Amino acid sequence: MSAVKAGEEMTAGGEANETAVRYWDYLRDYRRHREELLAVVDSVLSSGRLILGKRVESLENKFSLYCGARFGVGVNSGTDALFLSLKALGIGEGDEVVTVANTAVPTVAAIRSTGATPVFVDVEPDTFLMDVRLLPQVLTSRTRCVLPVHLCGQPVDLAPLQEFAELEGVEILEDCAQAAGATYRGRRVGSFGSIGAFSFYPTKILGGYGDGGMAVTSCETLYRKLKRLRFYGMEGAYCSEEEGYNSRLDELQAALLDFRLGLLEEEVGRRRAIAAMYSEHLSGVGDLVLPAEGKEREHRFYLYTIRTSFRGELMAFLAEKGVETRVNYPTPIHLMPGYRFLGYREGSLPVTERLAGEILSLPMYHDLSDHEVWRVIEEIRCFFARDLPSITRPA
Missing domain, CATH: 3.40.640.10 (Type I PLP-dependent aspartate aminotransferase-like (Major domain))
Known part of the structure; x- marks a missing residue:
């Protein structure tokens, strides 16, 4: 019997069944x-x-x-x-x-x-x-x-x-x-x-x-x-x-x-490899705006955060397909009730506020398998399926 890939589990009948792609998980690393x-x-x-x-x-x-x-x-x-x-x-x-x-x-x-x-x-x-x-x-x-x-x-x-x-x-x-x-x-x-x-x-x-x-x-x-x-x-x-x-x-x-x-640089290398996979195969997909690496800056990809005007729909679609995503900081602090006393109003920080309505973070941690990364890519491409060329997942 072939080995079950990361991101799959065995059903009672013995066949592989895909499980959720976790947004973050430390248990593989711990094991x-x-x-x-x-x-x-x-x-x-x-x-x-x-x-x-x-x-x-x-x-x-x-x-x-x-x-x-x-x-x-x-x-x-x-x-x-x-x-x-x-x-x-x-x-x-x-x-x-x-x-x-x-x-x-x-x-x-x-x-x-x-x-x-x-x-x-x-x-x-x-x-x-x-x-x-x-x-x-x-x-x-x-x-x-x-x-x-x-x-x-x-x-x-x-x-x-x-x-x-x-x-x-x-x-x-x-x-x-x-x-x-x-x-x-x-x-x-x-x-x-x-x-x-x-x-x-x-x-x-x-x-x-x-x-x-x-x-x-x-x-x-x-x-x-x-x-x-x-x-x-x-x-x-x-x-x-x-x-x-x-x-x-x-x-x-x-x-x-x-x-x-002692493991940090190897793990960051894996994060950057995952980010490169996302960026290569999600470029030009729908209205997605992918992370930008600033000039003379190294991005370590603690988060891989995309932007889309269809965030709610995409997030719900991915959840239905078993892919966990997060919206990191959906409410900017200047608009939170707990900091209203600072005197800021909606429109005070237009770029910050616009981004808060569009950002979505994809699964990103060093123990994600290539199989799981491909699942995320394929499901996102499926959501934006119209007029997209097909891609072939590496063996």
């Missing part, structure tokens, strides 16, 4: 690396040290070096990586932080947690990333920081952003949650701003088996402040040097992430 992962867990649990030990220190050193920064500070989430970074930069009441509205709520929640006010700027229509050219329009005397989000796995246009920040005397804090390892002009994100903030949430490009985050910086003063802030403001035992918080990356997650860091 493949199970023995290695359990050995990592056992080594930590047998060590006698569970909090702020050698595993955290090792990951901080390796990951900051990987990013091109001198220092890393492990914390308990990507949200805290942003929040503590803003605190380390001295951001607080009365300050304004410029960011985008087509991001996860934590980006803005972190700003609000400091007491500062988020100010939104529109995005580029092709990359969905902060339109740096618009920054002068939102600059005020209270602007202290620009917080670019490297959305979907691709860097913001960082050279003009750095020029703007230097000219205006504002800080740059990079939200790198979706773009670990992505490069701009050959240099990795997280090394351009004063601080780079990363999330290790399980779905991320470098994801753990729980929550976690890290802030990286090349400034020793900021590094020492971040270390104090994550541990009640302490440098020694039982004595707080300043008001701080409890936000520690634990030894277990650090050790698991250290293991996963």
